[in-house]
Amino acid sequence: MEYAPDTNIVAPEEKEYTTLNLGPTHPATHGIFQNVLKMDGEIIVDAEPTIGYIHRAFEKLAERRPFYQITPITDRMNYCSSPINNMGWHMTVEKLIKAEIPKRVDYMRVIIMELARLADHIVCNSVIGVDTGALTGFVYMFQEREKIYEIYEEICGARLTTNIGRIGGFERDFPQKAWDKINKFVEEFPKVLKEFSALLERNRIFMDRTIGCGPISAERALNYGFSGPNLRAAGVDYDVRVMNPYSSYQDFDFIIPVGTQGDTYDRFMVRQQEMWESVSIIKQALAKMPKENIFHADIPDFYLPPKEMVYNNMEALIYHFKIVMGETDVPKGEVYHSVEGGNGELGFYLVSDGGRTPYRLHLRRPCFIYYQAYPEMIKGSMLSDAILTMSSMNVIAGELDA
Amino acid sequence: MKTSDITKKVYERFGSHILEAENDGEFLTYKVAPDKVTEMIEYLYNEPELAYRYLTTLFAVHYPEISQIVMHYLLHNLEKNSRIRIKVFVGDTNPEIDTLTGIFSAANWLERETYDFFGVKFIGHPNLKRILNVEDMTIHPLRKEYPLEDQMREDKKDEMFGR
Numbered sequence: 001m002e003y004a005p006d007t008n009i010v011a012p013e014e015k016e017y018t019t020l021n022l023g024p025t026h027p028a029t030h031g032i033f034q035n036v037l038k039m040d041g042e043i044i045v046d047a048e049p050t051i052g053y054i055h056r057a058f059e060k061l062a063e064r065r066p067f068y069q070i071t072p073i074t075d076r077m078n079y080c081s082s083p084i085n086n087m088g089w090h091m092t093v094e095k096l097i098k099a100e101i102p103k104r105v106d107y108m109r110v111i112i113m114e115l116a117r118l119a120d121h122i123v124c125n126s127v128i129g130v131d132t133g134a135l136t137g138f139v140y141m142f143q144e145r146e147k148i149y150e151i152y153e154e155i156c157g158a159r160l161t162t163n164i165g166r167i168g169g170f171e172r173d174f175p176q177k178a179w180d181k182i183n184k185f186v187e188e189f190p191k192v193l194k195e196f197s198a199l200l201e202r203n204r205i206f207m208d209r210t211i212g213c214g215p216i217s218a219e220r221a222l223n224y225g226f227s228g229p230n231l232r233a234a235g236v237d238y239d240v241r242v243m244n245p246y247s248s249y250q251d252f253d254f255i256i257p258v259g260t261q262g263d264t265y266d267r268f269m270v271r272q273q274e275m276w277e278s279v280s281i282i283k284q285a286l287a288k289m290p291k292e293n294i295f296h297a298d299i300p301d302f303y304l305p306p307k308e309m310v311y312n313n314m315e316a317l318i319y320h321f322k323i324v325m326g327e328t329d330v331p332k333g334e335v336y337h338s339v340e341g342g343n344g345e346l347g348f349y350l351v352s353d354g355g356r357t358p359y360r361l362h363l364r365r366p367c368f369i370y371y372q373a374y375p376e377m378i379k380g381s382m383l384s385d386a387i388l389t390m391s392s393m394n395v396i397a398g399e400l401d402a
Numbered sequence: 403m404k405t406s407d408i409t410k411k412v413y414e415r416f417g418s419h420i421l422e423a424e425n426d427g428e429f430l431t432y433k434v435a436p437d438k439v440t441e442m443i444e445y446l447y448n449e450p451e452l453a454y455r456y457l458t459t460l461f462a463v464h465y466p467e468i469s470q471i472v473m474h475y476l477l478h479n480l481e482k483n484s485r486i487r488i489k490v491f492v493g494d495t496n497p498e499i500d501t502l503t504g505i506f507s508a509a510n511w512l513e514r515e516t517y518d519f520f521g522v523k524f525i526g527h528p529n530l531k532r533i534l535n536v537e538d539m540t541i542h543p544l545r546k547e548y549p550l551e552d553q554m555r556e557d558k559k560d561e562m563f564g565r
Contacts (some may be wrong), residue, residue, distance in 0.1 A: 018428070031407055050534065051533065051534070052533060055534045055535065057543070058543055059519075059544060060543060060550060061550070063550070064549075064550050123526070180540060220507075222455060222456055222462075223454065223455075223506060223507045223508065224507045224508050225457055225506070225507075225508030228452065234478070239478050243480075243483050257523075283514075289554045297403075335475065336429070336487075339457075345458070347458065347459060349459070349461065349474070349476075357461075360463045360464075362459070362461040362463075362474075364458060364459040368511065368512075368515075369459070369508055369511070370508075372507070372508070372510055373507070400528040
């Protein structure tokens, strides 16, 4: 055959790029995000994320709901750790009305929030394992998440959209079965966590896949408004639980794990160590728990009384009526309260004009703020690394879109 | 650094542009003229003694009675754990304000969200288009003139449609 010159070779500036739509619903992405990738062969040159596919108009909805009815719609934001959202909202309203919360309620909240953080980190870390091809860890850890969901079930009857608690405390004390399950869980979970650590943390394949994958420097992370484990993986020890303690977090000893590189492996390791800290915090809270049987603050104007009290107690019936009909006096003012959610600083900015509904409620959603760094983090990496970066950032669609 | 020192330092530079300053214990609040806000935030970012290098969030609130949209900026100094809130009144007929994307990358999507919901135009923003709503929407839905649908409506009841 005669030799013919290859006319298909083109100069680099005339190079044709492939456009690849990753998502909106791709089996490898975690939720509904579209990424329009510009690819040079297997290398990502540029990416443009599009969001808003599950937008629920949270902020607009909140403007016509009374304060006590907003709790159920906060569940659906970060659905991996909905109790943190519930408690964050309750604490915001309590800050507005300047309520005093009993120690025991605070400790109960700490326990339920740390359990939620554990559930969140379990999902995130085991799914990082799946994305590198390790399905075993996923199965091990999801059994533990199931146990946490059983605890939620004992407390409030729901598993995913928990709706735990009310403004001022809880609807009822945790039942004895729930306490037993919590005690059993903190005894048994460390063994499974240890096995999971042994499976992945020093695993050669896992380390090769994750070290240096999707890195971000501390300076860029701060500029992008990162918070939570993603910021700590880059080496900044910012944790709302320590910086602005809420709910008696100042009573407990725990360390803030930090990473150095800000890559996928660091994000994984920071979450891994945080799980140990969460277990330790729950144990401390269980040991220090005050004995008296209190489960709500003494704020009858805002605490919606339990149903059996409404049926049998005239006072409770009156207050129930007043709250439901919006007859209570809400103070005017603006408050900002932030909690350390599974992904970072979850902030509620509440503007009240004295009406029964918020005048304006703005949410600082950690996912929404840091997901915009995603194109910068995956530029120059392979397609499979982009998936891994996304899963290690723990982007949750409900929180992204609100 | 005490809050009074911060206020003094800011007033020295921007005194004539600050309409009001207050302190509610948690936030130091300044109400600033719209044309100076970018310059002031840049100053707060760069000045080594202040160093407000973390943009917690930015958003708008609409007050139709005074026909104003108020931009809120929450800044945080992580080392000293001090927070500043800046409020800017931009009006609600044709609101415009300079972008912060030159200082904070975090401002990019937050400003797009504010544009989407309130129609505030950020001058100099690299990609100012809707982010959470569909592109062909003509209104800015979080403004107060668009109330949520009245739930007392009769024509939307399910039994009317055999559901």
